[in-house]
Amino acid sequence: MFFNNLLTSSLLLAATASALPAEVERRATNQYLTNSHTAITELQTFYNSPRPGFWSAGWWNTANCLTLLADLRAKDSSSFLTSITDGPNGVFKHTLNSQNKDSTGALAWDDFFDDQLWWVVALVKTYDVTKDSSFLKTANDSFNAITLNDKPSNNPCGGLANAYPSEKYLVKSSTIATVLYVEAAALLATRYPAQKTYFINQAKTQWSWITQNILIDGIMQGDALTGNPPSCGNNHAFLTYIEGVALQALVALYHATNDASYLTTADTLATKLLSGKYGMMDNNKIALEFCDNDLSCNPDTAQFKGIMMRGLRTLRDAKPSAAGGQIKSFLTKNADSIWANSRQSGTNLLGQKWAGPFALGSSQALQLSSHSSATMALVEAALANM
Template identity: 35%
Template sequence: MLFSSRCLLAPTLLSLFLAESTVADQAKSRAQTALSTLQDWYNSTSGLWDTCGWWNGANCMTTIADLAALDPSAMETATYVFNNTLIRAPASNPHPGPETKANNKRMALWGRSNAVNASQWLDSAYDDDGWWALAWIAAYDVTKKPAYLQLAEGIFSALTSAWGTQCGGGIPWNPTDKYVNAITNELFLSTAAHLANRVPSRKANYTTWAKREWDWFAAQGFIGDNGTINDGLLDNCKNNGDTVWSYNQGVVLGGLVELNKAAPNHTYLESAHHIAKAAIKTLADSNGVIHDSCESDNCAPDATQFKGIFMRNLVKLHKASPDDVYKRIIESSAKSIWENDRNSKNQLSVNWAGPFHQPVDASSHSSALDALVAAAAL
């Protein structure tokens, strides 16, 4: 009888395995197609993607790196983009840095000891700097090219000189405005934690910075009563109650996953789960598709990028600490994008629930590609 039960069980398990393999292969195929479409916007002269901005370019590059990490067929595109963007993109920097005199000295010292010039990637917005640091870390992860990691280190080195706000810690969003927002500080956390796990000789330094940022961030008013993260702080350092953007719920997840890897502490993943669950409750519709509140107005120019960033980091949390809720949200969003938010050119627009509508650009498309890549990573 026991033998018979095992014989019956084996085909069932095999069927489940084959079904999951088919879903994963389908997700990967869709991501490959979307990558090809994204590259229609890539400008080999500028090293960036036409129709979207400087910081969006960093996110386009990151999602390409994430796909290449899963799919060797994407490596040729990825390595070309990394190499070309490294050379070409600095000329398109809208506000070339470094942003402060302190950074001028710091970057001069950095440039003498490294082959890369991190100051070319500073643009007087500390959040933009963080996006590029994470993009170059992602490029390093799939190529192991030291220059990419050195570049990320240089950018982060510049960011540390901005530490200290009227709220007793953290960094402002740019050198000339004292506004303290969530995303800039989440990017600081995530960059420090990523570097801690990739630069053994300076692990202690980067881990200290990551812990310092998280301890300060968690003690501030960024996280609302329902567990979601608002946009930033008032001058009195209280939660400003501004929009619960999806990307603010996302970057922190990846940062906490990396920090937990660098310095294991069960509270880091507990905090990540708390934020992720609250975000899903707030941002997902009844079909499990993620939304931002601006979609009726097309979310231009910046928020077109936001949801993909959430998905990119949600899958990192799921891989580190699996949860069926996250799997459902990722699969539902990716499925809806492909079936309801795609035109005949395989372009992907801003409302993942559909229907597809213009305008569409490299930002909205690469954001949706993030969701497809997340589904392929499950």
């Protein structure tokens, strides 16, 4: 099978290819990059033929695996990584070519808007690396489909829903769908100059809803609004991935508008986040999801923490002094803890509890989510040290 050949060749190259001198020097001075390569080798053992998620049964989880590879590939042109990602048989092109699309060219594997938006972000980042316009076109077509099909009348409390009204697990006024939409619109604004004003206006409209309802006391609170005006309720939940996407959205808005106030808002959010007062890290400043301690995370929630790390690193790239300059040390401390305390001996499989001890759910989907989330943390630490 093509998939097995791709997997076998990728792993073989990772294990046996002779590194170029520049690669040897870079990896010798950045242990986080070396560890990322090791974790990605393990990640590729999940890469198989079932569609739609080549690394997982979860479609949005696969989008995040694609994003972590694109993030690293943007700065890492090693033979190890390019043997996995690049070319007509690499995971970038193969993953896109194997997706279902509707008649407009939009991705259409399920009816969740937030899932589609994870893919929009992943495809934009993959386009940035490959310069292959098919990635950007699919991202744009998918964004337009969401804009067309998410009806404000279906969300009495504002924002975006996470899915079509007929979806069993519909969440109206979904925070994650709305903030992902802001990020996606802002990213597209800088890649479609002729439509820049349109995309910026789309982003600003939804960011205004976020600031009025979810960005409370400088940090994101609540995963949705429920009820009807004027009694729209907020559960004030703190979820690591919502904070991470908000940071990415703010940085994308800054790049699209050149308005530094978005970075100021992101700086405040990151400072609050890293204070440790909101339950998203332990007393030693190791990232923690609400479901980690009792290992009750499902394949969705087990993915969350790595997305927070991506948001923090994205902010640091744009503003190194953000959060008092402590983002890099936070990223590296978490990467160190994962490698020392949450890694399975012999397989290099990474666990759910980053502070340790190593622990992992029994299902393949949960193992993939936990491992890929931790791999994101390693990648973000490597990027922060480049």
